[in-house]
Amino acid sequence: MQYKGFKPHPFQRGIIDDILNKDDMFYTMTCGRQIGKTLLLINMLLYYGINKPKSTLLWVSPFYSMGVKVLSEIIDAIEDSGIVNEANKSEKIITLINGTRIYFRSAEKPETIRGLSIDYAFIDEAQDVSDDAFNKSILPTLTAKGKKCLIAGTPKIKNWFYTYFQRGGQSNYNSYTAPSSISPFVSAAFLKEQKESLPPAIYNQEFMAEWQSGDGEVFSNIDGVCILDSYVSTNERTYAALDVATKGDYAVLTIMDRNGRVAHIWRERGLDYSTIADKVVYLCTQYKSKLLVEANGVGDPVYEMIRKKYRNTEAFITSNQSKENIIRRLISDIADSALELPSPNLFQPLYKELQMFQYKYLPSGKVQYAAMSGAHDDTVMSLAICNWNRIQNPTSKKLIITSLR
Numbered sequence: 540m541q542y543k544g545f546k547p548h549p550f551q552r553g554i555i556d557d558i559l560n561k562d563d564m565f566y567t568m569t570c571g572r573q574i575g576k577t578l579l580l581i582n583m584l585l586y587y588g589i590n591k592p593k594s595t596l597l598w599v600s601p602f603y604s605m606g607v608k609v610l611s612e613i614i615d616a617i618e619d620s621g622i623v624n625e626a627n628k629s630e631k632i633i634t635l636i637n638g639t640r641i642y643f644r645s646a647e648k649p650e651t652i653r654g655l656s657i658d659y660a661f662i663d664e665a666q667d668v669s670d671d672a673f674n675k676s677i678l679p680t681l682t683a684k685g686k687k688c689l690i691a692g693t694p695k696i697k698n699w700f701y702t703y704f705q706r707g708g709q710s711n712y713n714s715y716t717a718p719s720s721i722s723p724f725v726s727a728a729f730l731k732e733q734k735e736s737l738p739p740a741i742y743n744q745e746f747m748a749e750w751q752s753g754d755g756e757v758f759s760n761i762d763g764v765c766i767l768d769s770y771v772s773t774n775e776r777t778y779a780a781l782d783v784a785t786k787g788d789y790a791v792l793t794i795m796d797r798n799g800r801v802a803h804i805w806r807e808r809g810l811d812y813s814t815i816a817d818k819v820v821y822l823c824t825q826y827k828s829k830l831l832v833e834a835n836g837v838g839d840p841v842y843e844m845i846r847k848k849y850r851n852t853e854a855f856i857t858s859n860q861s862k863e864n865i866i867r868r869l870i871s872d873i874a875d876s877a878l879e880l881p882s883p884n885l886f887q888p889l890y891k892e893l894q895m896f897q898y899k900y901l902p903s904g905k906v907q908y909a910a911m912s913g914a915h916d917d918t919v920m921s922l923a924i925c926n927w928n929r930i931q932n933p934t935s936k937k938l939i940i941t942s943l944r
Contacts, residue, residue, distance in 0.1 A: 545582045550717050551575060557713055558583065558689065564681065565712045567665075567704045568691040571719030571748040572900065576691035580661045581613065583689055584641065587659045589622060592637035594658040599677060601667035603645040606631070609663070610643040649676035658686055665692035665700040673699045693900075694750040701750060719746040737906065738870045745900050757866070757896045757908065758873050765880045765890050771800040778932065779828035780855070780924035781819055782917045783841050784808050790815050790841075791921035794826050795929060799878040802826060804886050806918060816844035823849055831855040831928045833920070855924050859905065865923040866908045872926060880922070889918045 547555055558566055570576040580598075588596055600606035614626045614633065625634045631643040644652050649672040657680040662668060668677075681688055692700055707714020719725045734742050740759060743749045751759075773796045784790040790810060794803040805822060807815075819841075823830050834842035834854035846852045855861070872878050873893075883890040895914040899907045910916035 545578060547579070547582075548575070548721075548723050550715075550721055551579050554579065554715055555583070558687065561713070562685070563711045563713055564686055564688055565703055565706070566687070566689050566715070567700070567707060567713065568689075568715045568717065569694050569704055569748045569750075570691060570717045571693070571722070571725075571746045573719055573724045574717045574722050574748075575724065576717075577609070577663050580663055580689055580691055581609065584659070584661050585613075585617070587687075588633075588635055588639045588641055589637070591658065592639060594639045595656060596639065596641040597652070597655060597657045597660045597677075597680065598641065598643045599646055599652070599660065599662045599668065599672075600643075601646045601664050603647050605664065606643045606645045646672035646677075652676040652680065655680050656683075657681055660686075660688040662688065662690045663692070665690045666695035666698070667692070668698075668700070670699050694744050694748060697750065704750075716748050718748050738867055738874075740870075740874075741898060741900070741906060757898050758870060758893045760874050760876060761890065761893050763876050764873050764878050765882050765893070767801060767879055767881050768885055770804075770881070770885070771796060771802050771879070773800075773802055773826075775827075777802055777826045777828045778925055778929040779819075779823050779826065779830045780921050780928055781815075781830065781832045781841070781845075782921040782924065783815070783833055784810075784917065788915060789917040791917045792819050792822060793918070793921040793925040794822065794828055795878075795925055797929060797933070799872065799926065799929065801878075801880050801922075804881065804889065804918065804921075806888060812841050812844060816841055816848070819845055820849045823851075829853075829928060829932055831924050833857055833924060855927075857920075859907070862908060862920075863906060865927040868930060869919075869923040869926050878926065888915075889922065892916055892919045 554566065554568065568576055584596055584598060587594060598606065598609060600609060610628065610631055617623055618626055622635050623633065624636045633641040642655060646668040653676050660677060660681055690700065690703060703712065704714045706712040720730060730746060733746060740751050744751050775796055777794050777796050779792060779794045782791045789806050789808040792805040793801065795801045803822065803826060805818065830849065830852045832842040832845055832852060832854060835856050842854055881889055892910065892915060895911050896916060896919050897909065897911050901907055
């Protein structure tokens, strides 16, 4: 039985041949976008489910919503085929008429995996499955000889997925790399467009299926630019940007000179709008700054308060596109050592936020940038807007004095 009319392309065919003809346990695939890795895993799951009676199969997705989606799609595809005995969506188990049971589980709740004895495991989007979930919950289900574990994902952080990929060629381990260029579903024109629009590290990771240095962080060379043990002093015009706090976040003002050296960072939370506005006006007056204020959403009233007191103020509207633009520019300037930022000893929050900033590649082809869950990105956003302000508004050394009304 073929799921969604599956006709394997050469890369998929090669992996299928290895899986069916070898006795090894682990088959690890690092894939670029649109290779069809999930489709391959689903079809192999159905192959073993149908052809290995009374087996126990496990499908693992990193997130609950992903697993539910795969379960629902498989049930819709096979429930009228005559091979299903019972499909229990609430328990997330499909039982076939040959006695095979297929469990669908999420790495978000690894405790639901423990205690199972699995013959064939299928791990999708492995880059987002934690070390603990794999090592403590999934791996112990695969101790018996003759069992197989199929692993697929996109290179990201160097976690257990990277370790198992690196073991390819050793006894019991197989590894495969599939850049998007070998997929019949991806055009050369699309790849060219992505290569021109994405930062190189992200393109190489998402489309070339290449592991990058570091642990998948957006910003490389952080230690190369976070070098200032004291803020720079300047008599020249400076550039400033205010990221206004939402509930629980920080208001952050970053000030830098025309050479990309940070002159000051102010960061506070729990202040009312009037206090924030007064502090920002005071600092920008001291540093003779051209100021951008993030003015959409919660920032609007603060922007209006500041604009009435400080003439050299403009609004910065954050949209998906404008955020992408400023973050990409910041990525490039940090990679090229074009900025000088505070060291961790001088201002640790910026260093930590740069390390914990991440991206998500969307099905639309767009990249979404944000702090990882539970972390802040206020300082990164303030820095990115400030750097954009500097790039978009170059000046000579002549001062432009801004007066208070």
